[in-house]
Amino acid sequence: MYGYSGKLLEVNLSRGTVAEIPLGDPEPLRRFLGGSGLAARLYFDRTLAQGKKPEPLGADNPLLVLPGPLNCSRLPGTSRFSVATRSPLTGLWGDSSCGGNFGPTLKYTGYDGIVFTGTSPEPAYLYVDEATAELRGASFLWGKDTYQTEDELIARHGRGTRVLSIGPAGENLVRYASLVNDRGAVAGRAGMGAVAGSKRLKAIAVKGNKRVELADPKAAEAIARTVRAKARESMTMQAFTSLGTDAVMYLGGAMMGDVPTRNWRTTLWEEGYQKLDGAAMAETILVRNAACLYCPVGCKRVVKVDQGPYRMPPGSGPEYETAAALGAMCLVDDLEAVAYAGRLCDLYGMDTISCGATISFAMEATERGLLRSELSWGNAAAVIGMIEKIARREGLGDLLAEGSKRAAAKIGGADFAVEVKGLEAPMHDPRAFHGLALSYATGTRGACHMACETYALESGTVFRPELGLAGPFENQTGQGKAGLMVKAQDWGALLNSLTICQFINWNYTATELVEATNAVTGFGYTLGEFMETGARIWYLKRGIGCLLGATAADDRVPSRALASLEQGVTAGSEPDFELMIREYYPLRGLDAQGRPSRERLVQLGLSDLANLLHGQ
Amino acid sequence: MGAYKDAAQLYDVLGTLFATLRDDPEIGPKVQASGLVIRFRYTEPDSEITIDCTKSPLEIIFGPNDRKPTVDMSMKADVAHQFWLGKVNLVAALTRGQMVAKGPIQSIMKLLPIIKPAYALYPKILKEKGLEAMIT
Numbered sequence: 001m002y003g004y005s006g007k008l009l010e011v012n013l014s015r016g017t018v019a020e021i022p023l024g025d026p027e028p029l030r031r032f033l034g035g036s037g038l039a040a041r042l043y044f045d046r047t048l049a050q051g052k053k054p055e056p057l058g059a060d061n062p063l064l065v066l067p068g069p070l071n072c073s074r075l076p077g078t079s080r081f082s083v084a085t086r087s088p089l090t091g092l093w094g095d096s097s098c099g100g101n102f103g104p105t106l107k108y109t110g111y112d113g114i115v116f117t118g119t120s121p122e123p124a125y126l127y128v129d130e131a132t133a134e135l136r137g138a139s140f141l142w143g144k145d146t147y148q149t150e151d152e153l154i155a156r157h158g159r160g161t162r163v164l165s166i167g168p169a170g171e172n173l174v175r176y177a178s179l180v181n182d183r184g185a186v187a188g189r190a191g192m193g194a195v196a197g198s199k200r201l202k203a204i205a206v207k208g209n210k211r212v213e214l215a216d217p218k219a220a221e222a223i224a225r226t227v228r229a230k231a232r233e234s235m236t237m238q239a240f241t242s243l244g245t246d247a248v249m250y251l252g253g254a255m256m257g258d259v260p261t262r263n264w265r266t267t268l269w270e271e272g273y274q275k276l277d278g279a280a281m282a283e284t285i286l287v288r289n290a291a292c293l294y295c296p297v298g299c300k301r302v303v304k305v306d307q308g309p310y311r312m313p314p315g316s317g318p319e320y321e322t323a324a325a326l327g328a329m330c331l332v333d334d335l336e337a338v339a340y341a342g343r344l345c346d347l348y349g350m351d352t353i354s355c356g357a358t359i360s361f362a363m364e365a366t367e368r369g370l371l372r373s374e375l376s377w378g379n380a381a382a383v384i385g386m387i388e389k390i391a392r393r394e395g396l397g398d399l400l401a402e403g404s405k406r407a408a409a410k411i412g413g414a415d416f417a418v419e420v421k422g423l424e425a426p427m428h429d430p431r432a433f434h435g436l437a438l439s440y441a442t443g444t445r446g447a448c449h450m451a452c453e454t455y456a457l458e459s460g461t462v463f464r465p466e467l468g469l470a471g472p473f474e475n476q477t478g479q480g481k482a483g484l485m486v487k488a489q490d491w492g493a494l495l496n497s498l499t500i501c502q503f504i505n506w507n508y509t510a511t512e513l514v515e516a517t518n519a520v521t522g523f524g525y526t527l528g529e530f531m532e533t534g535a536r537i538w539y540l541k542r543g544i545g546c547l548l549g550a551t552a553a554d555d556r557v558p559s560r561a562l563a564s565l566e567q568g569v570t571a572g573s574e575p576d577f578e579l580m581i582r583e584y585y586p587l588r589g590l591d592a593q594g595r596p597s598r599e600r601l602v603q604l605g606l607s608d609l610a611n612l613l614h615g616q
Numbered sequence: 617m618g619a620y621k622d623a624a625q626l627y628d629v630l631g632t633l634f635a636t637l638r639d640d641p642e643i644g645p646k647v648q649a650s651g652l653v654i655r656f657r658y659t660e661p662d663s664e665i666t667i668d669c670t671k672s673p674l675e676i677i678f679g680p681n682d683r684k685p686t687v688d689m690s691m692k693a694d695v696a697h698q699f700w701l702g703k704v705n706l707v708a709a710l711t712r713g714q715m716v717a718k719g720p721i722q723s724i725m726k727l728l729p730i731i732k733p734a735y736a737l738y739p740k741i742l743k744e745k746g747l748e749a750m751i752t
Contacts, residue, residue, distance in 0.1 A: 235710050238721040247721075250728055251706070270729075279725050460708020472708045 001026050002215035003069035003521040004034075005110045009133055011126055013199050014059060014118030018126070018133045023112060030523050030533075031605065034068035034112065036095035037497030037537035039084035040544060042066075042115060043093075047086075048547050049608055056088035056191075057173060057198040059119040065164070065204065066113035067103040068499030072212040073220050073520045076227045077504025079104050079293040082496060087190040088198075089175045089354070089403050090422035090446050092545045096178070096192045097450065097496055098164075099292040099300075100185025102206065105162040109133075109208035116199060125165075125203040127157065130210050138202035143168060145347035146180035147315065153205045165203035166193045167349030169391040173197050174401040176354035176424075180346055184300065184316020185292065188351035190423060190445050215522030223508075223516045228296045230507040236461060240299040240503060241289060243278030245320040250277040252320075253328065256459075257570030258432040260425075261328040262377060263360040264418050264560050267429070267568035272333035276323045285339055287314045297504060303339050309381075310340035318342040318352075324427035325356025330363060330383050337380035341387055348391035354403060357424035359386050361404040362396070365413045371396070418561045420447035421545075421554050430561055433458040434575035435473075435481040437562060438584060441555045441577070442485070444541035450502055452492035454485055466510040466527060467491065478576035482583035490534035497537055536604040539596045543609040552594030555581060619697040619750055623663040626693055627678045630656075630665055632741050633700065634676050637734060646730050648674050652723055655685035658693040687719035687727070700738040701751065 001023075008021045023029065032041040046062055047054055054061035063085045070078035081103030087094025106114070109128045116126075123138040141149050149165040163181060170177035170193035177193030178186045187193070196202075214220055231237045239247040253259035253273035261269045274280065285305055291298030301317030318326070322342040323335075332338055345352045365371040373396050374382045389397025399407050404417040404424055418425045423446025430437035435454045440447040449455045456462045458481075463471040467487050473480070495505055498517060508516065514530045517523065525533070557577060564574040584590075589600035601610035620626040638644050647669060654667045666677040666685065677683065691699075695714050698704045709715040717724055739751050 235717055235721065235724075236707075239725060242721045243725060247725060251725070255706075255728060255732055274729060277725075279722055282722055460705045460711050462711065472705065472712070475705070 002213055003073070004029060004112050005107070005210070005212060007111055009111050009114045009128065011114060011116045011135065012118045013116060013120040013124060013135070013201060016120070016135050018135060021115075029069070029521075032537060032540075033494070033497035033533065035066055035080070035497040035499035036082040036084050036097070036541075037493060038113070039064040039066045039082055039095060040093065040537065040540045043085065044540065044544055044609065046115075048544060048612060053548065054086060056086045056091060056195060059199070060117065061086050061195060063116040063192070063195050063199060063201070064113065065106070065116070067107050068497060069521050070498050070500060070516065071104045071107045073214055073516070074294050075220060075224045075516050075520070076231060076294055076296050076507070077501035078499065079295065080499040080501055081106065082499060083179055083187040083192040085192065085195050086548060087423075087445065088173070088194045089191040092421055092446070092548045092550050093541050094190030094192065094445050095496065096187040096189045097499065098179070098181065098185055098187035099501065100162070100182035101293045102162045102164045102181035102185070103499060104293050105208060106206045107212055108210050109206050110210045114204065116201060119198065120200040123200045123202050125153065125201070125205060127205045129207045141202045142171060146349050147183055147347055149203050150181070150183060153203060157205055157207055161205050161207045163203055163205045165349070166196045166201070167347055167391070169348040169350040170194055170197035172391065172393045172401070174350055174390060174393065175403045175406070176351040178349045178351050180349050184346045186346060186351070188353065189448070191351075193349050214520050216519040219519035220516060223512055223519060226512065227504070227507045231296045231504065234507060236506065237297045237503075240297050243282055244289065244299050244301045244317070245503070246276070246278035246281060246301070246318060246323050248320055249273050249323055250279070255569060256432050257565075257568050257573070258429050259324050259328050260418070260427055260429050260561075262331050263329060263364045263416060264429070265565075267565065267570060269328060269331070272328060272331065275333045276327045276335055276338060280335055281317065285336060286317065292501070295501065295504060299503060305336045305339065308336065310336040312340055312343055315343055316346045321427050322352040322356070325353045325360075326383060329356050329360035329427070331377040332380045332383055333378070334380050337384065341380070341384050344384065344387045348387070350387070350391060353426055354424040355387060355390065357418065358400050358404045358407065359383055361407065361413065361417050362386070362400055364416050365411055368413065370411045370413050415558065416560050418447075418558050420557060421550060423447050425561060426450075428455055429570065430557065430575050431564065431570040431573045433475045434478050434580070435484060437557045437575040437577050438481055438485050438580040440561075441557050441581060442489070442584065444538065444545055447557075450492070451496065452485065452489040453495070453502070454488040456502075456506065457484060457488060462506040464491070464510055467531070476570075476573045478580040481580050482587050485584060486587050487531070489538050490531050492534075493537040493541070494530065494534040532604065536606065539601060539604055540606060540609060543596055543601065543606070543613055546595050546613060550594065552590070552592060555594060618660050618692070618694045620661060620693050623661040626658065626661060626663050627665070629741060629745065629747070630696070631676060631678060632745070633734060633738055634665065634667055636737055636741065637730070638674055638676070640733070643730060643733055648672060650723065650726060650730070652686045653683050654687045654689070654727070655683070656696070657688065657690040658696055660692050660694065663693065685719070687717065687724055689715065689717050691715045697750065700734060702735040
């Protein structure tokens with residue numbers, strides 16, 4: 001077995017036991033790879049296939065932490081890992097991808113992933129190295145933020161220890177709580193931190209140097225060299241190195257109309273975009289950039305503020321999504337305040353997208369008289385105060401900790417809560433790139449642009465001629481987007497199962513990524529088989545969502561994010577969502593209820609899922 | 617045939633555009649403050665324009681010269697024409713190599729707020745020069 005150690009850890013938190021599970025037959029790995037794909041298969045086998053439907057915050061909801069097969073290959077961009085389970089925010093399938101150094105270090109301990117079940121009677125953390133895997137008491141860490149937790153566990157276990165932890169938000173079951181490693185590398189989306197909190201799992205500390213054998217190390221290194229060279233030449237990668245992902249704030253906001261602003265109501269905020277842009281950050285609060293393991297780009301920001309109300313020591317700085325969600329969405333144009341708000345989210349362990357979007361929703365609810373609060377557009381102090389309250393579930397924070405969908409159900413305003421299936425939409429506007437509407441509507445975890453490559457394809461950041469996606473694609477039309485979406489979703493499912501960075505991935509051709517996977521695993525995929533693997537993973541996640549209650553009615557996008565704006569660069573642009581979804585369903589092989597057809601599932605070797613969805 | 621009939625016409629149109637930006641009371645100082653030497657190299661027709669913001673007032677130089685550029689942008693003249701009409705997806709053009717930009721990325725990104733107002737100016741300049749037919 002190449003690219004894998006061949007075993008998982010199973011941790012029963014109720015019983016306090018830790019056991020090794022041999023992976024045995026490599027065929028499931030070939031069919032589901034790792035990361036969120038393998039997580040979906042393991043989740044399905046342990047729950048739905050056995051007639052169980054665990055509540056998201058219930059003891060029987062397994063929490064899976066899975067790196068991918070490429071993690072220890074030194075191939076650029078392969079340090080990510082997935083955290084997955086049934087989401088407390090959506091009630092459906094949830095997975096969250098995370099960078100940093102935790103993923104490869106977990107692999108270097110000799111395990112391909114961890115499955116947590118049960119609930120610990122007391123706060124606990126899992127310590128794993130090459131010789132040890134055991135649960136330890138974490139009462140001394142409970143209540144501490146993610147930086148403090150990381151520092152204490154590194155002090156305890158020594159240099160080289162990598163820590164993935166929850167903060168107070170996870171402990172308090174904030175429905176969009178995250179897990180954090182390396183001081184700001186975050187598994188942010190879908191509330192995986194709340195599930196860890198419900199299990200009283202404070203942290204996982206890993207330390208190891210065990211090699212993982214590759215099928216063809218020379219071939220892997222040759223591809224790595226090619227990709228590194230391309231990354232050096234790429235303007236996009238250069239921009240990410242210098243300015244972070246926030247390099248696109250002005251370009252996206254002022255020139256493309258892609259930055260949701262004032263709760264998706266305008267893109268006329270040119271000065272604000274300039275103030276929050278990565279270039280402004282580079283000239284003010286940026287200390288240096290930082291990189292995940294084996295990354296030649298280093299898009300992460302380390303920032304500090306020396307004085308004033310937002311004074312903070314060097315640490316994680318805002319990437320684009322954070323700057324947009326806590327800045328543009330709330331009309332806060334003070335970069336120091338936005339950076340501080342983002343830092344608080346990292347410390348408390350909360351997804352900045354859902355947090356910023358929910359606060360923005362609450363601002364509008366306050367404006368409309370649905371809510372009495374101190375929240376108002378551009379009020380940075382109120383945003384920061386509310387982040388504290390959400391993390392602690394104090395006052396209005398208790399309601400907003402539930403996310404915008406649940407908050408709207410209680411106070412009204414569903415028409416301006418921009419979420420799909422309960423997951424707040426990320427910071428890209430479908431009126432700038434119409435395919436995003438379909439991407440949000442049909443994402444397997446809710447509104448998401450990272451589960452598929454549509455956004456990168458539509459914006460022209462990457463083209464995939466080998467997949468029949470040579471482009472360029474007209475961004476403001478629904479024509480042809482259904483076909484694009486199907487391939488882009490299959491490809492995205494592969495990326496999240498290989499746990500490769502979606503930015504660095506742009507420097508691999510499709511063929512190079514197949515060859516890289518073969519060089520690591522020895523699976524010998526053709527491009528066709530590779531794409532079929534992506535399709536299998538996508539359908540499995542979709543099927544899990546259906547079994548957990550999602551229907552065709554949930555494949556929609558709130559009109560707030562579709563209705564054309566009167567002014568700005570996207571004025572008059574309105575995605576033809578009905579056209580896209582009408583064309584998409586038959587191309588995807590979905591029936592009127594949104595279920596994958598039996599035929600397609602059987603063809604992909606998912607008969608067990610087909611039987612559960614359609615009967616024997 | 618391309619949008620511009622020859623290098624002289626390109627110099628006339630784009631020279632007017634850059635001079636208008638330079639003389640604009642809001643945009644001009646921002647361009648000047650960039651302190652950049654920006655060289656645009658075009659093909660079909662072969663031509664070159666350099667904007668030297670190290671000089672005050674900034675200089676616009678047509679044709680090859682010995683100024684050392686901080687930012688070097690290369691493209692077909694047709695791509696430049698479409699770009700100033702606001703019809704080129706900048707990201708896609710860079711990805712496909714239709715536009716090649718070299719230089720410190722931070723400086724290049726800082727040009728964007730300067731570029732944006734030019735989208736409105738360019739068709740006006742074409743009209744003033746009786747070149748409405750080029751606005752397609």
